[in-house]
Every structure is written in structure tokens, then in C-alpha cells.
Amino acid sequence: xxxxxxxxxxxxxxxxxxxxxxxSGLGLATAxxxxxxxxxxxxxxxxxxxxxxxxxxxFQEITxxxxxxxxxNLDAVNAEKRNAMISQLKELLGEENKVKVLVHSLAKGNxxxxxxxxxxxxxxxxxxxxxxxxxxxxxxxxxxxxxxxLFAADARIVSFTSEGNTKAWANYGAVSAAKAALEAIxxxxxxxxxxxxxxxxxxxxxxxxxxxxxxxxxSELLKGNALERNPSxxxxxxxxxxxxxxxxxxxxxxxITGTVIKVDGGESLR
Numbered sequence: 001x002x003x004x005x006x007x008x009x010x011x012x013x014x015x016x017x018x019x020x021x022x023x024s025g026l027g028l029a030t031a032x033x034x035x036x037x038x039x040x041x042x043x044x045x046x047x048x049x050x051x052x053x054x055x056x057x058x059f060q061e062i063t064x065x066x067x068x069x070x071x072x073n074l075d076a077v078n079a080e081k082r083n084a085m086i087s088q089l090k091e092l093l094g095e096e097n098k099v100k101v102l103v104h105s106l107a108k109g110n111x112x113x114x115x116x117x118x119x120x121x122x123x124x125x126x127x128x129x130x131x132x133x134x135x136x137x138x139x140x141x142x143x144x145x146x147x148x149x150l151f152a153a154d155a156r157i158v159s160f161t162s163e164g165n166t167k168a169w170a171n172y173g174a175v176s177a178a179k180a181a182l183e184a185i186x187x188x189x190x191x192x193x194x195x196x197x198x199x200x201x202x203x204x205x206x207x208x209x210x211x212x213x214x215x216x217x218x219s220e221l222l223k224g225n226a227l228e229r230n231p232s233x234x235x236x237x238x239x240x241x242x243x244x245x246x247x248x249x250x251x252x253x254x255x256i257t258g259t260v261i262k263v264d265g266g267e268s269l270r
Contacts, residue, residue, distance in 0.1 A: 025210035027105030029238030104159035107212035108133035134178035190258030199257035206236030206264025232265035
């Protein structure tokens with residue numbers, strides 16, 4: 001497995017995907033899907049040392065597809081680290097290769113209640129941290145890549161929202177605000193960076209049983225409710241979502257931009 005800055009990408013490779021939050025859940029499933037379609041992969045993730053062995057096994061599965069993988073275990077929201085990584089990425093890609101796909105799958109959200117007699121309550125800083133990580137960072141990375149000239153001429157940006165963008169879930173206030181902001185930022189990226197050839201969309205996934213979902217207080221109740229509502233009779237899987245990310249990278253999806261696409265098997269119909 002290639003990681004860090006030990007070697008450049010194959011100069012014959014046409015397409016590279018940069019995935020923020022690509023070591024688990026929707027981001028990891030997307031990395032595996034795009035690798036199967038020949039994309040070289042760059043993953044930015046933030047994992048504890050105790051989780052690295054499992055993460056590395058997933059990364060080895062990606063490189064078994066014959067593509068290049070570079071991983072960076074760092075805080076994607078930190079401006080200094082982001083700028084340093086952009087410089088490294090420029091060296092890794094060389095003159096010919098560019099980032100075709102940027103996937104934003106950061107799940108650094110605060111899940112405190114707004115009012116509680118037993119738990120610490122949500123405060124201004126909690127909102128700010130969540131908004132920075134789960135929404136504003138999409139713009140920060142997009143702008144940094146544009147300024148560095150690292151996007152391909154026909155680049156695709158995909159981020160992940162949820163039904164909590166419009167529905168009130170207990171303890172989800174900060175994340176809900178971030179999802180709404182993420183969608184607004186995505187629309188404006190689609191509008192204002194269109195002259196650069198960038199297309200940007202959000203995927204609204206149905207309830208998906210990932211590590212970040214299980215961290216939501218009351219997640220089992222949300223899971224049961226989703227199963228009752230879903231006419232397809234099952235939860236959304238990370239693979240379902242990754243399939244649609246791939247669809248959005250194709251030539252046939254070139255005219256789709258600035259929208260929210262539901263990938264939930266009909267869960268949100270009722």
C-alpha cells in the first residue's frame with residue numbers, strides 16, 4: 001500500500017478521488033467503489049492508534065484493485081494541516097494528474113441535548129465545531145483545491161446529508177444545522193464554481209447503520225422507525241450510497257449539479 005508521500009501516482013492514471021473521512025462508513029464504501037472503477041484514491045481520515053490495524057486492512061483491500069492509495073491520518077478541519085497536505089498532494093499528483101472527485105464524509109458532530117437536567121447541554125462552541133467540520137470544511141477544501149489548480153476540468157464534488165436536515169431529532173440540533181448549511185454551501189459551490197467545470201451535489205442517505213450513526217443517542221429507535229417506513233423493507237447500506245456517488249462521477253451525470261439526491265429506497269416517502 002502506498003501512503004503519505006513515499007511515491008507519486010502512476011502518471012498514466014487519468015482520475016484521482018480525494019475522500020475526506022474515508023476510513024469508515026460512507027466514505028470508505030465510496031473509496032472501495034471508486035477503486036473498483038480504476039480511480040487512484042487519496043484518503044484523509046482521523047483515527048486512533050487502536051483502530052489503525054482495522055483501517056489498514058480496508059486500505060489493503062483497496063490497493064488489491066491495482067490502484068494507488070495515499071492516506072493521511074490528520075485533522076481535515078485544521079487549516080494548517082490542510083494547507084500542508086494540499087502542497088503534498090500537488091507533488092504526488094505531478095503535472096498531469098488532477099482530482100476528478102472530492103467526497104466530503106466528515107462526521108465530527110456534537111450530539112448534546114439542547115436541554116437536560118442530567119447531561120451537559122449544547123453550547124455555542126459545540127455548534128461552531130460541528131458547523132466547521134461538517135459544513136464549512138467542504139468550502140475550505142474546495143477553495144484550496146481550486147486555488148492550487150488541482151481540480152480536473154470536469155470535477156465532481158459529493159457530500160452527505162441526512163433526513164435530519166429538515167426533521168428535528170433529539171440531540172441532533174448541531175448536526176442538523178450543519179447539514180442544512182452543507183446543502184446551502186453545496187448549492188453555491190455548484191453556482192459559483194461552474195465556470196471552472198465543477199459539479200457539486202449532496203446525497204441524502206437513508207438511515208445507514210454506520211459507526212457515526214450508532215453514536216447518535218436514540219439511534220436504535222431511529223433505526224426501527226426507518227425500517228417501518230421504508231417500502232423496500234431494509235435499511236440503506238453504505239454500498240447503496242457509494243453506488244450513487246459513482247453514478248455522479250460518470251459522463252452521463254455531467255448535467256447534474258447543485259441538488260440533493262435521496263438514496264434511501266423510498267424511506268422518506270412517509
